[in-house]
Amino acid sequence: MKPEHGKESAYITQPGTIRNTRQMTRLEKYFEITLPRQRDLGHEPGQFVMVSVPGVGEAPISISSSPTKKGCFELVVRKVGAVSTALHALDSGDKVGIRGPFGKGFPTAILEGNDLLFIAGGLGIVPLRSLINFVIDNRKDFGKVTILLGCKTPQDMLFNEEVHQWWKRLDVSCSCTVDRSDPDWKGNVGLITGLIPGVSLDAERTFAVVVGPPIMYKFVILELLKKDIPERQILLSLERHMKCGVGKCGHCQIGEYYCCQDGPVFSYDRIRGKHEAL
Amino acid sequence: MDKFVTLNKQDLNDFIVKLSRSQPVMAPVARGCKSFVFESVDSAKAIALHYIPTILPPKKYFFPQRETLLTYNKTTPAWDPVLESRKMAIFGVHTCDLAGIQCLNMVMSASPQDNNYNARKEGITIIGLECNNYCDEYASCNVMDNHLPNGGYDLFFTELPDAFMVHVNSNAGERIVNDIGFFSAATPKHTQQLEEMRARKREIFKPEVKAGHKQLRGIFAGAFDSRQWDRIGERCVACGNCTNVCPTCYCFDVRDEINLDFNTGTRGRVWDSCQNEEFAQVAGGENFRKQRGQRQRHRYMRKFNYPVERFSRYFCTGCGRCSRACMAKINLKETIDALAEEKR
Numbered sequence A: 001m002k003p004e005h006g007k008e009s010a011y012i013t014q015p016g017t018i019r020n021t022r023q024m025t026r027l028e029k030y031f032e033i034t035l036p037r038q039r040d041l042g043h044e045p046g047q048f049v050m051v052s053v054p055g056v057g058e059a060p061i062s063i064s065s066s067p068t069k070k071g072c073f074e075l076v077v078r079k080v081g082a083v084s085t086a087l088h089a090l091d092s093g094d095k096v097g098i099r100g101p102f103g104k105g106f107p108t109a110i111l112e113g114n115d116l117l118f119i120a121g122g123l124g125i126v127p128l129r130s131l132i133n134f135v136i137d138n139r140k141d142f143g144k145v146t147i148l149l150g151c152k153t154p155q156d157m158l159f160n161e162e163v164h165q166w167w168k169r170l171d172v173s174c175s176c177t178v179d180r181s182d183p184d185w186k187g188n189v190g191l192i193t194g195l196i197p198g199v200s201l202d203a204e205r206t207f208a209v210v211v212g213p214p215i216m217y218k219f220v221i222l223e224l225l226k227k228d229i230p231e232r233q234i235l236l237s238l239e240r241h242m243k244c245g246v247g248k249c250g251h252c253q254i255g256e257y258y259c260c261q262d263g264p265v266f267s268y269d270r271i272r273g274k275h276e277a278l
Numbered sequence B: 001m002d003k004f005v006t007l008n009k010q011d012l013n014d015f016i017v018k019l020s021r022s023q024p025v026m027a028p029v030a031r032g033c034k035s036f037v038f039e040s041v042d043s044a045k046a047i048a049l050h051y052i053p054t055i056l057p058p059k060k061y062f063f064p065q066r067e068t069l070l071t072y073n074k075t076t077p078a079w080d081p082v083l084e085s086r087k088m089a090i091f092g093v094h095t096c097d098l099a100g101i102q103c104l105n106m107v108m109s110a111s112p113q114d115n116n117y118n119a120r121k122e123g124i125t126i127i128g129l130e131c132n133n134y135c136d137e138y139a140s141c142n143v144m145d146n147h148l149p150n151g152g153y154d155l156f157f158t159e160l161p162d163a164f165m166v167h168v169n170s171n172a173g174e175r176i177v178n179d180i181g182f183f184s185a186a187t188p189k190h191t192q193q194l195e196e197m198r199a200r201k202r203e204i205f206k207p208e209v210k211a212g213h214k215q216l217r218g219i220f221a222g223a224f225d226s227r228q229w230d231r232i233g234e235r236c237v238a239c240g241n242c243t244n245v246c247p248t249c250y251c252f253d254v255r256d257e258i259n260l261d262f263n264t265g266t267r268g269r270v271w272d273s274c275q276n277e278e279f280a281q282v283a284g285g286e287n288f289r290k291q292r293g294q295r296q297r298h299r300y301m302r303k304f305n306y307p308v309e310r311f312s313r314y315f316c317t318g319c320g321r322c323s324r325a326c327m328a329k330i331n332l333k334e335t336i337d338a339l340a341e342e343k344r
């Protein structure tokens, strides 16, 4: 059987060049990547790409930059296993394979004109940052913006400088909390759910956009419902094992949904009560 | 109008011999101890005309256990997509397996299309073969509505006393009839024999479980919290046999392999099983199907519940392979019966 080289494969992978990297924490590394001829990736906030290291494999990684950033896009990778470790070994000038973007991102057209409450726990800031920066770059199209960030310790905070810029803006309200504090920490201490009751909001015109680890969702959703935010205005991004990104390999399945195609962003009303979803 | 031709039984061998000179022919072959496999044949002598479902269904030709998706070069670096295909005819596909191929076709042609699958499909001619009798007690093709032909083939053979009645269902099928020869027009006698055979089948084939076709969806949709899953989970050894042999299971893993030059290699997909513990696990250790019972529930839901929502059809063909292959003797018909009882 002779392999034929075809054009219409669902697995077409293009070379991306790493233009910049930064070690953000012990485990997380930042990458700025350009495509051939600095072509835009053409993503929406909340989508992801499959990133390849030849000989090692491929992993789904959220796009952290806003589509308003042109000529390159940004990723943040946590070192957990084979592919992510191989990515950490790469630096400026090195190449990776890029496939995508995939999935349904945040519905920016629907969000327009509404108030936004962003809630990110841990690595959740990575995909959420794409939307936050998109909103900030189109600030007049959106209502009130509130950002709540949480992580384990101050050392785990990502994008410190950028978060500081958000915090300084008069048209954005931004609070951070950590589970365990240190002497230099000036923000809140405690779980992110603790910040929600204090937010003043107009439930009817607020969309809550939540990204974080699975356990965070359960508790955050309870708090949001207590605030009377309609279920369809609570948006979540779900993480699942993903191998293909095109709705075939079955790894990401949640009931009849394929998270890679029907998600990763879902409104709460679509997954409420669904087994194995939250 | 439907086109029927006949092939005299004594001409079957010449037909297969001649067909196999034009392209590889795959057909069911006996492997001892009630085992059959699809493999390449060059005459009808090797073919088991009366066989029970083969160990692996014909999906192995559409979606092989391992196939290349792309080749890569680390230094360039470059990733070149690969679409493999091979012209072949598969002879003797039972109606349950035709249904299995129809299921896979739906999945792989849903947008975005999987052209690795489609390329292989393009090269394959399907020649079905009717079961005049039940294969064994594991089958549930009647309740799944797959005991009679429902399309999905180029030619379809039904064995009559002295000839095969052949339904010509596509241009590819028509070409074989014309190019290979040996076929004659169907006579009224043959048409009558076919009708008699089908009438006999309606007597033999009866619902195999305590639920009707239409009820199955509701039974499974309401069975998430059933105790059956724990019971099954206690016995299941998570070997993944049930998913490997299933004609409608298509989950896969994607893996890179590197050549001895340590520079070039291939990325391929290999069959994976939702019964493996790590199948749905994500970084951080979170796993929504950690227990074997939850994974078995997932397998069943993927046959009787989720695909109805997504593809408007059941993804169980009733072939019985999962029950035949299970070393823990987990039996699909018994599971359905137990859930149906609970619902009552």
Ligand SMILES: Cc1cc2nc3c(=O)[nH]c(=O)nc-3n(C[C@H](O)[C@H](O)[C@H](O)COP(=O)(O)OP(=O)(O)OC[C@H]3O[C@@H](n4cnc5c(N)ncnc54)[C@H](O)[C@@H]3O)c2cc1C
Residues within 6 Å of the ligand: A048, A057, A058, A059, A060, A061, A062, A063, A076, A077, A078, A079, A080, A081, A082, A083, A084, A085, A123, A126, A127, A238, A239, A240, A241, A242, A243, A264, B278, B280, B281, B282, B283, B284, B285
């Ligand atoms: C939509 C989506 C967006 C993501 N965004 C980011 C991101 O922005 N930054 C980031 O660091 N990580 C992200 N992840 C997680 C990341 O994909 C996994 O950490 C990565 O695939 C692990 O691969 P590995 O080869 O390094 O680890 P492995 O050696 O393969 O395994 C380590 C652990 O990761 C799990 N895992 C393996 N493969 C996958 C996979 N394909 N999908 C999910 N989990 C897997 C394994 O079950 C195991 O628990 C995202 C995952 C998804 C599904």
Ligand code: SF4
Residues within 6 Å of the ligand: B235, B236, B237, B238, B239, B240, B241, B242, B243, B275, B296, B322, B325, B326, B327, B328, B329, B330
């Ligand atoms: S074949 Fe039987 S034991 Fe093996 S995974 Fe399937 S149900 Fe479990």
Ligand code: SF4
Residues within 6 Å of the ligand: B242, B245, B246, B247, B248, B303, B315, B316, B317, B318, B319, B320, B321, B322, B323, B332
């Ligand atoms: S679930 Fe079992 S009986 Fe149904 S199609 Fe798959 S292997 Fe055949």
Ligand code: FES
Residues within 6 Å of the ligand: A241, A242, A243, A244, A245, A246, A247, A248, A249, A250, A251, A252, A253, A258, A259, A260, A261
């Ligand atoms: S990642 Fe393969 S189906 Fe979603």
